[in-house]
Amino acid sequence: MSTGIYILAFAILLAGLYAIVAKKNVVKIIIGLLAMDYALNLLLVLVGYRTGGTPPILAEGQAPAKLAAAAVDPLPQAMVLTSIVIGLGLTALMVAMGIRLYERYGTFDTNRIRKLRG
Amino acid sequence: MTPFVPLLVILPLGAAFCIVAMAQVSRLRRLAAPLAVAVVLVNLAISALLLGAGDIRTFVGGWGPASTLGIELVCDGLSRLMAVTINLVSLVAFVFAVPYMRRFTKVWLFDAMLLMMIGAMNGVVLAGDLFNLFVFLEIAAIASYALVAFGCQADELEAAFKYMVLGTVGSALILLGVTIIYSLTGQLNMAIVHSLLGKAGLGGPAVMLAAAALLGGLALKAAMVPFHAWLPDAHPSAPAPISAMLSGVLIKASGVYVMARVVFNVFGVSDRLAVILMAMGAMSMLIGVLLAVGQWDFKRLLAYHSISQMGYVVLAIGAAVQVAARPSPDMALAGLCLFGGLYHLLNHAMFKSLLFLSSGSIEQQTGTRELKKMGGLARRMKVTSFCCRVGALSIAGVPPFNGFFSKLIIIIALVLAGHEVLAAMAVFVALVTLISFVKVQRYALEGAAADAHAADAVEAPVLMQTAMVVLAVICIVSGLAIVPLRQHVFGPAADALLAAGKLLSMGGAP
Amino acid sequence: MSEGMTPIVKNTARLVSGFIAVFGIYIALTGHLSPGGGFAGGVILAAAAVLIVLAFGRVTAERIFTPSQCHLWDAAGAGMFLAVALLGYFSGGFFVNFIGHISKGHVGKLFSGGTILVSNLFILIKVAAGLVGAFLALSAFRRQGAGADGGLTEGGMSA
Numbered sequence: 031m032s033t034g035i036y037i038l039a040f041a042i043l044l045a046g047l048y049a050i051v052a053k054k055n056v057v058k059i060i061i062g063l064l065a066m067d068y069a070l071n072l073l074l075v076l077v078g079y080r081t082g083g084t085p086p087i088l089a090e091g092q093a094p095a096k097l098a099a100a101a102v103d104p105l106p107q108a109m110v111l112t113s114i115v116i117g118l119g120l121t122a123l124m125v126a127m128g129i130r131l132y133e134r135y136g137t138f139d140t141n142r143i144r145k146l147r148g
Numbered sequence: 149m150t151p152f153v154p155l156l157v158i159l160p161l162g163a164a165f166c167i168v169a170m171a172q173v174s175r176l177r178r179l180a181a182p183l184a185v186a187v188v189l190v191n192l193a194i195s196a197l198l199l200g201a202g203d204i205r206t207f208v209g210g211w212g213p214a215s216t217l218g219i220e221l222v223c224d225g226l227s228r229l230m231a232v233t234i235n236l237v238s239l240v241a242f243v244f245a246v247p248y249m250r251r252f253t254k255v256w257l258f259d260a261m262l263l264m265m266i267g268a269m270n271g272v273v274l275a276g277d278l279f280n281l282f283v284f285l286e287i288a289a290i291a292s293y294a295l296v297a298f299g300c301q302a303d304e305l306e307a308a309f310k311y312m313v314l315g316t317v318g319s320a321l322i323l324l325g326v327t328i329i330y331s332l333t334g335q336l337n338m339a340i341v342h343s344l345l346g347k348a349g350l351g352g353p354a355v356m357l358a359a360a361a362l363l364g365g366l367a368l369k370a371a372m373v374p375f376h377a378w379l380p381d382a383h384p385s386a387p388a389p390i391s392a393m394l395s396g397v398l399i400k401a402s403g404v405y406v407m408a409r410v411v412f413n414v415f416g417v418s419d420r421l422a423v424i425l426m427a428m429g430a431m432s433m434l435i436g437v438l439l440a441v442g443q444w445d446f447k448r449l450l451a452y453h454s455i456s457q458m459g460y461v462v463l464a465i466g467a468a469v470q471v472a473a474r475p476s477p478d479m480a481l482a483g484l485c486l487f488g489g490l491y492h493l494l495n496h497a498m499f500k501s502l503l504f505l506s507s508g509s510i511e512q513q514t515g516t517r518e519l520k521k522m523g524g525l526a527r528r529m530k531v532t533s534f535c536c537r538v539g540a541l542s543i544a545g546v547p548p549f550n551g552f553f554s555k556l557i558i559i560i561a562l563v564l565a566g567h568e569v570l571a572a573m574a575v576f577v578a579l580v581t582l583i584s585f586v587k588v589q590r591y592a593l594e595g596a597a598a599d600a601h602a603a604d605a606v607e608a609p610v611l612m613q614t615a616m617v618v619l620a621v622i623c624i625v626s627g628l629a630i631v632p633l634r635q636h637v638f639g640p641a642a643d644a645l646l647a648a649g650k651l652l653s654m655g656g657a658p
Numbered sequence: 659m660s661e662g663m664t665p666i667v668k669n670t671a672r673l674v675s676g677f678i679a680v681f682g683i684y685i686a687l688t689g690h691l692s693p694g695g696g697f698a699g700g701v702i703l704a705a706a707a708v709l710i711v712l713a714f715g716r717v718t719a720e721r722i723f724t725p726s727q728c729h730l731w732d733a734a735g736a737g738m739f740l741a742v743a744l745l746g747y748f749s750g751g752f753f754v755n756f757i758g759h760i761s762k763g764h765v766g767k768l769f770s771g772g773t774i775l776v777s778n779l780f781i782l783i784k785v786a787a788g789l790v791g792a793f794l795a796l797s798a799f800r801r802q803g804a805g806a807d808g809g810l811t812e813g814g815m816s817a
Contacts, residue, residue: 043324050313059313066320070327077331087692090766105217106330109279113323115697116286120316122792123293127309129799134302145303154752162740169733172726209746210754 035076042069056128056138063124067117071110078106149201152194153223154208156231156274157284160267163187164260171256180256181246184263188239191270195231198223199637203644205276216340220276225640229490230273230405232637233497236622237396238266244505244615245389247608248512252387258298265291265393269401277336278326278414285322285369285402289315292398296386307378307385314368314378321365328358329414338414346416355415362410363424370403372462373432376455380439383454384447384517388508391447395454396501400493404458408465412645422470429463430570432456437577441584446507446517446592449584450500453543456577457496463574464489464558467565472646479646481564486642487634488557495550495626499542502619506536509608509616510592519591526593529607533593535616540589542623544582550627661715671713678706686782690771696778700785707790716797728791735784742776 042065049062079102086104088097128138135143163183170176170183198204204223211218223231242262249255264287271284293315297308330336332354333344345355368375379399383391411421436456443449468485471478509532510525511517526533542549545556555578562571597605607613626633662668679702686699711719746754758772769775 043320047317050317056309063313063316066317070320070323073324074327074330077327085693088765105336109330111695111697112279112283116283116290119290120312122796123290124309124312126792126796127293127297127305127312129796130297130300131305131309133799134300134305143306143309145306151747151752158740158744158752162737165733165737165740167733168729169737172730206751208751208753210749210751 032081036073039069039073039076042066042072054140056131056140056143059140060121060124060128064117064121067113067120071113071117074106074110074113078103149198150204150206152198153204153206153221153274156191156194156198156235156270157267159187159191160263160270164263164267167256167260167263171260177256180259181242184259185239185242185246187263188235188242188266191266192232192235192239195228195235199228199232216335216337218337219280220337221274222276222338223274225637225642225644226405226408226490227273227644229494229637229641230401231270233494234266234269234273234397234401237497237501238262238393240501240615240619241389241392241396241505244392244508244612245387247611248388248508251512252299258295261291261295261298262390262393265295265398269397272401273405277338278329278341279336281406281409282319282322282326285406286319288398288402289319289369292390292394295390296382296394298387298390301385304385307381311378311382314375318365318368318375321361321368323365325358325360325362325365328354328361332358338409342414342416345414356420359415359421363407363421366403366407366410367428370399370407370458370462371432371455372403372428372458373435373455374428376432376436379455380448380451383451383504384445388504388511391450391508392501392504395451395504396497399454399458400461400497404461404465404493407462408645411465411469417469417473419470419473422466422473425462425466425469426567426570427466429459429461429466430573432459433463433577434459434573437580437584441580441587444519446510446519446522446588447504448517449519449588450503450507453581453584454496454500456581457492457500457543460555460558460574460577461489461493461496463570464492464561467562467567467570468645471565481561482646483639483642484557485561485565486645487638488554488561490638490641491630491633492551492554492558495542495554495623498619498623498626499539499549499551502535502539502616502623503543505612505616505619506532506539509612510536510605512612513605513608519588521598522592523595523597524593525597525605528605531613532608532616535620536593537589538620538623540585542627544585545578546582548624548627550623553627553630661718663713667713671709675706675709678709679703682706682786683782686778687768687775689778690774691766691768696781697785699778700782701789703782703786704789704793707786708793711790711793711797716794720794723790723794725791725794728787728794731787732784732791735780735782735787739777739780739784742773742780746773 046062046065046069049065050059053059053062083102084097084100086097086101086107088094131143132138137143167180167183171180203225206221207213208219208221245258245262249258252258268284268287268291272281272288275281275284293308293312296311297304326336329341333341335341335344364375371379383395386394407425411417411425415421433456436452436454436459440449440452440456443452464485468482468489471482471485507517510522510529513529513532514522514525516522538549542551545551547553555574559571559574562568562574682699682702682705684699685694685702686696689695689699707723710722743753746752746756749756749759755772755774757776762772763770
């Protein structure tokens with residue numbers, strides 16, 4: 031289980047990077063950036079996984095020490111939550127900028143959005 | 149002073165939220181700009197008071213030193229220096245922005261976003277653990293993407309989109325580095341990670357991958373040469389106070405400062421990292437200035453010079469890492485390299501912001517950024533051109549302005565460390581910088597006006613002049629006050645980096 | 659062009675959006691007991707509002723929640739969150755759980771965990787208002803170039 035999913039996460043990361051580098055359409059670049067963000071979130075959650083672990087929720091009457099020994103690491107989950115929110119803010123901003131670019135240039139093709147040179 | 153440290157972050161953020169709420173009531177909208185300026189002034193006062201307060205470590209939420217999971221805010225020598233720099237440049241940029249932004253609508257949005265960027269940058273320099281650092285980096289970056297696009301003209305949007313794509317890739321790389329470090333050590337606190345990575349058994353390819361990812365992402369934020377493509381588009385297209393903030397503090401606080409922290413206080417000094425830093429610094433220095441000389445757009449020229457001057461700083465920091473990583477390190481020499489680098493960082497914040505603000509003033513009064521279309525402004529815009537001259541002389545390294553001293557120290561330190569070729573390159577770059585600013589002086593300030601619009605330029609509004617004069621005075625004073633600055637400000641900053649884990653340790657580190 | 663979608667969609671949206679909103683608030687309220695919390699609850703609450711905008715059309719929906727109100731609630735939620743953090747100064751430091759110092763509550767009940775419950779509620783308000791504002795701003799753009807519906811004055815940023 032472990033190696034396969036890590037490789038998958040890196041593969042999604044590289045696919046996103048490929049989309050950013052090689053694609054000429056603004057919307058496809060945005061999707062590539064999102065894919066990179068989600069691959070990193072996946073990687074971060076996987077780092078905290080413990081094989082056969084329980085969710086890190088304290089049931090009634092359970093001792094905290096027992097939970098800490100059996101549960102999945104909750105700190106990466108908190109980090110991923112923050113990272114997802116950051117990704118959300120970035121997505122909203124990118125999409126707004128993409129729409130405004132379309133308004134100004136009339137196209138989503140980055141080959142023609144090229145007023146700045148030098 | 150301990151309770152005041154989080155205030156450096158909270159006050160700008162809280163004021164941003166207040167401004168957004170107040171602006172919905174149209175009568176209170178006029179209060180937005182004065183509130184913002186007042187908050188940044190208070191921030192500057194707190195950071196000035198912190199300069200005399202010694203090292204402070206405080207934990208958010210009371211999760212004291214006993215637990216290793218708390219969010220720690222660290223205010224050591226380097227943080228104090230950066231906090232004063234950030235708040236000072238922010239105050240001046242805000243004062244400049246009050247008359248400059250009158251041409252835009254929804255200025256309250258600008259004020260709120262700029263305050264968020266300032267609060268986030270203060271958070272970056274105060275953060276004591278890796279993930280908090282990443283979050284504040286992201287807040288500052290997202291605010292800056294929106295601010296670059298603020299005017300919504302075609303070239304601003306294009307520049308902001310390119311900046312955003314590259315900036316997000318950089319942030320993704322930083323997150324990758326933090327993830328790998330967490331999976332290796334299980335801790336996020338920088339001091340604890342340093343002590344864990346220092347032990348034998350945690351070397352090898354994983355740490356190298358983490359270092360490569362972190363340095364790659366940070367080099368992108370600091371606009372070092374292979375990753376500089378966003379800067380020449382983003383900085384000229386932004387409104388002038390934002391260009392001053394971006395070039396003056398953002399690439400430093402979120403690029404160079406974090407690089408220094410990560411290399412010294414997380415990974416520990418090593419020769420490999422030193423070579424990477426020095427190579428990037430030298431390439432940026434050279435390529436930045438060679439690309440800058442041929443530019444005819446004033447702000448684009450200044451943007452390329454930013455790349456080159458940041459190359460100086462990273463080169464000095466890299467030399468310090470290399471000296472400290474030798475088998476028998478000469479700590480005084482490493483301290484000298486760091487002093488040169490950090491002093492140049494402060495000076496660059498001052499004179500680059502001054503130059504960008506004066507270019508904004510010129511652009512507002514003459515309506516153009518092309519050097520060939522300006523001319524003779526020395527007669528008609530006396531204060532602006534005086535400040536522009538001070539800035540140009542500082543960046544070119546003419547005594548007694550501050551740029552001369554910091555470049556001299558860097559060159560001397562490089563020679564003492566045995567890198568004569570790099571020192572010669574630094575001298576060459578300084579000469580080419582001087583040449584390009586002589587060109588600026590000749591075309592913008594001297595000569596005859598080339599354009600009817602430039603011919604009737606009048607002086608900029610009083611607030612803009614005040615902002616520029618303040619920075620010009622600081623440029624002159626910080627050059628003359630080098631000895632007390634070294635003793636009180638830069639000495640502790642260099643010590644904070646060189647003492648690595650010892651100074652930041654939580655008193656119970658394994 | 660008539661506003662919004664067909665009457666079937668409108669009636670269903672009117673019926674269902676209330677339940678979605680309640681579910682979102684529930685997820686935010688029990689954030690300290692089960693997965694979820696302020697952000698997830700806020701997104702679900704915003705989804706209820708977005709359903710209304712999609713079903714009834716933007717112009718009708720903007721009479722119910724205007725962008726200005728969204729900005730106000732957004733800033734209010736964030737400001738109250740910051741105020742809760744600042745109140746921690748009375749108990750020792752920044753962001754200290756001052757309610758937890760008064761009484762810890764019982765594990766597994768609703769009133770436990772101190773300020774976490776309160777923080778979750780404010781985050782709920784902020785996220786919901788922010789997302790609805792962002793959606794309204796993005797949906798204000800029209801296909802043919804500049805000008806329509808005030809999309810130009812937003813300054814390149816959504817909420």
